[in-house]
Structure formats: structure tokens, C-alpha cells
Amino acid sequence: MALSWRSWLANEGSKHLFLFFWLSLNVWLFWKTFLLYYQGLQYYYLHQMLGLGLCVSRASASVLNLNCCLVLLPMCRVLLAFLRGSQQVASRKTRRLLDKSKTFHVTCGVTICIFSVLHVAAHLVNAVNFSENYNEEFVALNAVNYRGEDPRKLLFATVPGLTGVIMVLVLFLMCTASTYAIRVSNYDIFWYTHNLFFVFYMLLMLHVSGGVLKYQTNLEEHPPGCFNPNKTLRQNMTVTKASEEPFPHYTPEPFPEDLPVPEPLVQNNFMRICSEEPKFQSHFPETWFWISGPLCLYCVERLYRYIRSNKPVTITAVVSHPSNVLEVRMVKDNFKARPGQYVILHCPRVSTLESHPFTLTMCPTDTKATFGVHLKVVGDWTERFRDLLLLHSNQDAEILPIFQQRRYPKLYVDGPFGSPFEESLNYEVSLCVAGGIGVTPFASVLNTLLDGWKCYKLRRLYFIWVCRDIESFRWFADLLCMLHNKLWQENRPDYINIQLYLSQTDGIQKIIGEKYQPLNSRLLIGRPRWKLLLDEIAKCNRRKTIGVFCCGPNKISKILHKLSNSSNSYGTRFEYNKESFS
Numbered sequence: 001m002a003l004s005w006r007s008w009l010a011n012e013g014s015k016h017l018f019l020f021f022w023l024s025l026n027v028w029l030f031w032k033t034f035l036l037y038y039q040g041l042q043y044y045y046l047h048q049m050l051g052l053g054l055c056v057s058r059a060s061a062s063v064l065n066l067n068c069c070l071v072l073l074p075m076c077r078v079l080l081a082f083l084r085g086s087q088q089v090a091s092r093k094t095r096r097l098l099d100k101s102k103t104f105h106v107t108c109g110v111t112i113c114i115f116s117v118l119h120v121a122a123h124l125v126n127a128v129n130f131s132e133n134y135n136e137e138f139v140a141l142n143a144v145n146y147r148g149e150d151p152r153k154l155l156f157a158t159v160p161g162l163t164g165v166i167m168v169l170v171l172f173l174m175c176t177a178s179t180y181a182i183r184v185s186n187y188d189i190f191w192y193t194h195n196l197f198f199v200f201y202m203l204l205m206l207h208v209s210g211g212v213l214k215y216q217t218n219l220e221e222h223p224p225g226c227f228n229p230n231k232t233l234r235q236n237m238t239v240t241k242a243s244e245e246p247f248p249h250y251t252p253e254p255f256p257e258d259l260p261v262p263e264p265l266v267q268n269n270f271m272r273i274c275s276e277e278p279k280f281q282s283h284f285p286e287t288w289f290w291i292s293g294p295l296c297l298y299c300v301e302r303l304y305r306y307i308r309s310n311k312p313v314t315i316t317a318v319v320s321h322p323s324n325v326l327e328v329r330m331v332k333d334n335f336k337a338r339p340g341q342y343v344i345l346h347c348p349r350v351s352t353l354e355s356h357p358f359t360l361t362m363c364p365t366d367t368k369a370t371f372g373v374h375l376k377v378v379g380d381w382t383e384r385f386r387d388l389l390l391l392h393s394n395q396d397a398e399i400l401p402i403f404q405q406r407r408y409p410k411l412y413v414d415g416p417f418g419s420p421f422e423e424s425l426n427y428e429v430s431l432c433v434a435g436g437i438g439v440t441p442f443a444s445v446l447n448t449l450l451d452g453w454k455c456y457k458l459r460r461l462y463f464i465w466v467c468r469d470i471e472s473f474r475w476f477a478d479l480l481c482m483l484h485n486k487l488w489q490e491n492r493p494d495y496i497n498i499q500l501y502l503s504q505t506d507g508i509q510k511i512i513g514e515k516y517q518p519l520n521s522r523l524l525i526g527r528p529r530w531k532l533l534l535d536e537i538a539k540c541n542r543r544k545t546i547g548v549f550c551c552g553p554n555k556i557s558k559i560l561h562k563l564s565n566s567s568n569s570y571g572t573r574f575e576y577n578k579e580s581f582s
Helices: 005-039 041-050 052-070 077-085 092-098 101-132 152-156 159-177 180-185 187-194 197-207 229-236 263-267 287-308 380-389 420-425 436-451 470-475 477-489 514-520 530-540 554-565
Strands: 214-216 280-282 314-321 325-331 342-346 356-362 371-376 412-417 429-435 460-467 496-502 523-525 545-551 573-579
Touching: 005 041, 005 052, 005 101, 041 052, 041 101, 041 214, 052 101, 052 287, 077 092, 077 287, 077 412, 092 420, 101 152, 101 159, 152 159, 159 180, 159 187, 159 197, 180 187, 197 287, 314 380, 325 380, 325 470, 356 436, 371 380, 371 436, 420 429, 420 436, 420 545, 420 573, 429 436, 429 530, 429 554, 436 460, 436 477, 436 545, 460 470, 470 477, 470 496, 477 496, 477 514, 530 554, 545 554, 554 573
Parallel strands: 429 460, 429 545, 460 496, 496 523, 545 573
Antiparallel strands: 214 280, 314 325, 325 371, 342 356, 342 412, 356 371
């Protein structure tokens, strides 16, 4: 399969180039800091004690500062949603970079893990060197009390050491719980351990306040390796017993400045005269400069989100759909959202701390304030949530008039937040591929087109929906039929191309109901032949840029991603966008 470099650059190349740039930046920062501590005169005496352990520990610390600073920014969801909807970010390519925020967050997290291992290993070497290379000449440099002191005291009896050990444990929990297997099998573990990041940052601010490593401040008065005549004179002088008695009126004078110094000693570049003893000072904790800004920004955003979502929504309807899917319709004052966005639901009666994101399937408009979500009942949280909303969980539907509504539990909505599917209306041609419950982000797009499609750039929509059972199509069968009939009445039947695929069946099946006849004619048995499908779309839209949006299993996503990067003979370019369940 031929590779289109233009499509590759638009889809995958930008991400790879950015990752290469980010890796290069971290390596460059590590190397520059390493050379600073290896060659810097202010670290001369410390380097003599610790060797390369000093250079590696400080170089890895600089990389950790950078990544701990930036790892929080992709989690500022309100900021990303604002930038996506802002007129200042007019370029679609720039907005698509915001879709890589999760990738950037993971990249920073992996970088933190790698350089943390390097940082810990270097400091273990430093602890041993502090003990074995105790400096009796410059006592202020030492982190231990005497030569041969147990290095474990530095790790467990000092603030930098103890906070470092706890941070390693917290980071280990966060990293292991972030793996795909744990996130899929038990999301609660991932959720609770990931919220330990606040503990990690508090410990980090304490960790850098210990002042274990010191640098020399008086390089002009005491160049490293210089000759101190006062000290040499005192060391070589023989003191008699009679002279040990104190002289009350005598004040020791420094080495006379007018004393002639041997000419070779002055002119020798390797030997300089120092006028005073070296002075050492602990580094000001630079980590505070790195993390204080992003941490404050994140805390301010979380406070804003808490205030914004502090008022519970009004649940107007609850519908139990086939295949364990629950629809919740809500109303909230001053709530505005764009098609493709998602919200985070929090129900205290289900879980005090736990909350989950769900894509909006219905957005509020100028004429109606109702918005809604569809959620698949899988896992403890969704099961408890369903049982609280429905009187009987096996009931098909429960839509009650406002004056007869049962007392629903309090539900809080945080959001909305941006997603790649907001761009589906900004292409002239879009291909939307859904797998099962992955249809939810496209439902809000279809609802928006039902209210009016002429105000958007989109002029043709290919909608592909793959499900395992026939009943799943009934989730949005009414919506698809209404949109189909509306476009036929407006003489635009070619505006949307609907293809429904039933991947598992024992025979010919139909979507039950006479009103679903338009969908029955578009129901196909089996799985889509993706290459032929994209070739046909490219043939019908020559030399155009088509937005490809996928929400579903990774297998479908990988196939579409690969096909979007391939070239075709029609000059059509596919730009791939993806929403992942994980």
C-alpha cells in the first residue's frame, strides 16, 4: 500500500515530529545541565566528593522540573475547550494539535518515570559518596556527620531523603495503575491512584527545600584549587608550649599583603592566591519556579469547575434502551455546549469521589434547553447509577411528565469539554465511523444537523455504524429517520450517506417498525470492507480534504488510521481524528 506523505504528515507525522522534538529537547536539557555541573567552578569541591553522581542527579532533576511543570497543562480541560472554541485559534491544524493533549500528558508522564529512575540511582551513589568521601577540610559541604556514617540515614532520616522515598512509591502506584490492563479491568484503581498527584507535588516542594547540595559563592576571593598562604603558614608553623598561653592584647593579623611573593608563584597559571576560605550556600529551590505556575493554574481551574458544577441539574427524563444502554435527559441554567463535546457526571449517592466522562448526545439550542447523554451499563458505577434512576432496572422506558416526575438522585455536571468531533462540522466532507456505543459523539452532530445544516461548512456526511446486535440500532433509529426525511423534503438526499453494518447475525434481520423502513434498506450484514469504502469515497470527492472521525474499538481505529495515511489516485486527502474508549 503506497504511503501518502502529505496524509501521513497531516495525521501521524505531526505527532511523531513533535515527539521527536520533545525527546530532543529533554536530551539537550539533560546534557547542558550535566556539563554545567561537570565544568562549573562553583561545583568544583562538591564534584570532587560526589563525582558523576552529582552531574547525573542535577541533570535529571532539570528534566524532571520541565516535565512536572508541563504534565498538568493538558489536564486543564477548561483552558483547552476555550482555546478550541476561541476565534484566536482559527487554524484547523492548530486546533487538531489540541487533540494530542492526552498524548502529550502521557509522554510527560513516561519521561518523568524514566528520569526519576536515573535521578534515584544517582542519589543512591551520592549518598554512598557523602559517607565515604567525608570532607574534613570543608565541613559545610558534607551531608553526613562523620566519615563512614550509614548512607541509609540520608534516605530515611532527612527531609529530602524521606520525601524522595515516598515520592518514588507514589509515582510507582500512579504509573502501574495507568497501564491499559488496569484501566480497562478496574478503572477505580486508576482514578484514585492518579489523584495522588497532589500528594506528589506537595512532597516535591518539600523535597527540594532540604539544601543538601551546595555551591561555592566566593569564586573571586577563593578560586578552586588556589594557594592559601595563611593556612599553609599556620599548618607549617611549630608552636612552642610557652606560646600556647593567650595574649590578651594581641590580635592575629592576616598574611601581610606587602610580603614579596615568589615570582614563579604569581605567574603560574595553575596556582592562584586566595584571600579567604571558600563559602558555600544551598541552591534556592528552582522547582518552585517550574511547578508553581501550572499548579496554581490547575488549582484555579479545578476551583472554577467546582463552582460551575456545584448546582445539581434537573433530570427531565430517563430512558432504558436495549442492550443495557441508559439515556438521561437534563436541564441546567446557562448551560451551553457544541456538538461533539463531553461532560463529566458526578452522583454522590453512587460514589462520593468518583465521576465519569460521557459524550453529549443532545446539545442545548436556542429553542430547547435540554441536553442528554447515553451511557452503557458496564461496571459498578453505571449499574448503581441505573438502579437509582429506574424503579426497575429491566424496565424498557420511563419518561414521566414534569408534574409526575419521581424523585431522582442529585446529579452534578461538570463541563462541557472539547473533543476532536467538534471538527466534524468544519470539513466540507466528513466520514464518521462508530462502533457500538461509540455512536454517542455523532448523535449530537446528527441532532444539530436536524435543527439546521445550512449554517455549517459541512456539505456531505458519510455515517458508518457497526453493531453486533440489531437492537443496538434502535438507540438512535428515530433520529436517523427524522434526519433522512428532513433532507429528502429539502431536496438534499445526498447530504448524508447512512450505512449500518450488523457484524453478528444468524440470518436476515430488520429494525422492527414500519417507520424504520429507510434504515432497513441501508442495513448490511457483515463487516465493512474499509479499503473499498474509502476508495469509493475518495472517487466521489476528488481532490478534497475529508475529515475521518472514529469512535469505537481499537481494531477499527487502527485500520482507518492506516488507510487514511495511504495514497489514492484521486488526489483525495483523509485527515484522521479519533476518540478512544480507554
